[in-house]
Amino acid sequence: MAFIRDARDPACGDPGLRERLAAVPSEPRALIDARLAETVREERGRLVASLVRILRDWELAEELVQEALVVALETWPRDGMPRNPGAWLLTTARHRAIDRLRRDARYRERLGIIGEELRDVTSSWSETGGVLAQDDRLRLIFTCCHPALSREAQVALTLRTVAGLETPAVAKAFLVPEATVAQRIVRAKRKIRDAGIPYRVPEAAELPGRLEQVLAVLYLVFNEGYLASAGDAAERRDLARDGAWLASLLVRLMPDEPEAIGLLAMMRLHLARADARFAADGSLVLLPEQDRSTWDHDAIANAHELLERALRMGRIGPYQLQAAIVACHATSASYAGTDWGEVVALYDRLLELTPTPVVALNRALAIAELRGPDEALAALEPLAARLADYHLYHAARGLLLRRLGRIEEARETERRALALTANPAERRLLEERLAAS
Amino acid sequence: MKYMVLIAGPEDAPSSGTPTPERMAAYQRILGWWDEQSKSGKVLEGYELQPSLTATTVRRDEAGNVTVTDGPFVEAKEMVGGYAIIDVADLDEAISLVSGWPSSATLEIRPVVTRD
Structure with a gap:
């Protein structure tokens, strides 16, 4: 369903931009598409989240939502969008769910309870206009990012289930075969079911550690897209906006x-x-x-x-x-004109909380601007062993050496950087520096 | 849900080797944990195992040929030194229970297959 892949928030959660978009009168069709896309992205995840809770079956929940969306995308552009799209989709999914469950022996016992819970959610969504009423997406996010799943699985599952990306799009964005992503998602769902991973928001005591996992997943998604080069596939670059959308959802929920x-x-x-x-x-x-x-x-x-x-x-x-x-x-x-004193002070505090060599490297670069390249080189010295294979360490050191006129040493360390990176844009930059002097 | 917890670590477990006061104390802590969790009904059963040098591996292939070899089936730095069968609500409770194990160890949690 190509439409859902295009279901990006064109304003990327930026309310100002959304208003500006809404003020453009000349493109009604594109506007409807954008609103539709935004609604689909928002409601799809919310619907899946509630159905997973009620049905306790990820596959069935996603199938029902997919079916409801197909109906919506046929009827909405023709008849106009319902006032409460979430409740509309939920009602459609609910009728289908009851039909399906009646025919399935595994659900017969729980059918009454499931029907009741589905009705409860539907009425709560209709009454409140759907805004954050009964939003189960926090459960969904925390379960997708459960520490018992591998980081790759957490990322794939979150993008697929919460953000609604299609599997091929996830694969293109992470430069891995489609079958690999599909398998990661299937295995993760299987583990959630068979290993008894609960579908819940962690309690206060465990929340900080679990939230860290969620933030790490979103940051990884964002970086993967943000660090992609201009020549990369659009899916790859768009990942940064997917990451920001997920983060804005998390902020709305927490x-x-x-x-x-x-x-x-x-x-x-x-x-x-x-x-x-x-x-x-x-x-x-x-x-x-x-x-x-x-x-x-x-x-x-x-x-x-x-x-x-x-x-x-x-x-x-x-x-x-x-x-x-x-x-x-x-x-x-x-x-x-950057306030380098402030930047260095912030890096000092960051280094206290997360004492990693990469943070120390960035701090050294700020020191170069505040107190000169000599002091920055001294700050880099203790990182040499741990960052020996990190191209940005050598690239940064090269720049500092150049500022001190130590060109031969600079060239040597830049050649090392070149040997360590495959990113075309970064390679080009290093090659230009080496060619200049 | 029922899970099996495999308790692994380097083979200088508190119960083996020279019984120093530290080892005795560590062993006491483990016994205390075991006792407490059994009483709460979360640990159903389990045993500490003899060191891996006592292990014998029997392999049976599809044709029914049997070979017997000395040692555990995987040689590793960390060896399984015990197991427990636990009964808890879900994986989160299993993780939290097992995180309270009062000694350094690597613990693998696996749901058991139940037929109902």
């Missing part, structure tokens, strides 16, 4: 979790500047050289406000700190 808000703010701060990252010919443009007038400054301001809201909750964490660092860059008028 509005009091500052780390979830921090992650969403970081994603939006990146997305607002995504177009400036590539030149017309597809080559990578690094932060100092980016044309800041092409950044979406409204989106940056909105994301910055979001971050402020998270910070005011007074429970700082790695995602909020990373977002704050990105915000320093995104709100500065020029590269030279």
Whole structure:
């Protein structure tokens, strides 16, 4: 169903953009499509989430939702969209569910209870206009990201079930064969059923650890798309927007979790500047050289406000700190004018919470701007062994050595970087540096 | 749901080797845990196993040929040193129960096949 693949939120959860889209009168057809696409994406996951809870059968739940969507996509464009699309879809799925369950001996005993629960959900969705009433998607998200599933399975299952991506799209985005993704999803569902993974939101005591898993999955989805190069398939680049959509859903469902808000703010701060990252010919443009007038400054301001809201909750964490660092860059008028003192201070705190060599590397680069390349090189020194195979370590070291006029050493370390990366845009950048001097 | 918990670790379990005071204390903690969880009804049964040097592996192929060899069926750094059959609501409760194991170990949780 190609339509659902196109079911991206064209505004990417940005209310300002959505208003601007809605104000365009000349393209009614495209507008209806966009609204339809958004509704499908939103309601599909919500419907699956509730049906999984009631039926306790992932396969059947997804089949019923798929069938209801087929009916909707036939009738809505012709008859117009119902006032409460969620309740409409649920009613359609409910009639089909009862039909199917009557014919299946496995459900005969529970049929009465299931019918009642289905009616309850339907009436609650109809009465409240469907807004967040009986939203089971948190259960769905936490179950998809359960630590007893592999990270690959968590990612595939979340994209397929919560975000509604079709399996081929997931496969293209992660550059793996379709059959592999399909198998990961089937196995994950089987494990959920047979190993007794409960369908619930974790209790307060276990919530922090479990939420970390969810945030890690969403961050991975986002990065996979954001770090894709301009030449990659569209599915791959769109993944960044899928990640941001999932994060915005999580924030709607858990509005009091500052780390979830921090992650969403970081994603939006990146997305607002995504177009400036590539030149017309597809080559990578690094932060100092980016044309800041092409950044979406409204989106940056909105994301910055979001971050402020998270910070005011007074429970700082790695995602909020990373977002704050990105915000320093995104709100500065020029590269030279960046508040490097603040950036280094934020990296210091981030390093306390997550003492990884990659964080230390980025901190060293900020130190170069604040206190000069000499001190930055000294800060890189202790990372040499642990980052020996990380191309960005060598690329960064090369730049610092060049600033100190140590060209021969710079060339040597840049050649090492070149040998360690296959990313075409990064290779081109390194080759240009090596060719220049 | 019933699960089997396989308890593995390097083969210097508290019960083997020289009985130092630390080993004795660790062993006591394990016995205490076992006792408590049995009383709560979550641990149905289980045993500590003799070290893997006592293991004998019997392989039977499709034709019915049997070979007997000395040792466990996989040689690994961590060997299964015991097992427990537990009865809990779901995997989350199993994970939480097993996380309370009072000694360093690697524990594998597997649902058992039940026919009802």
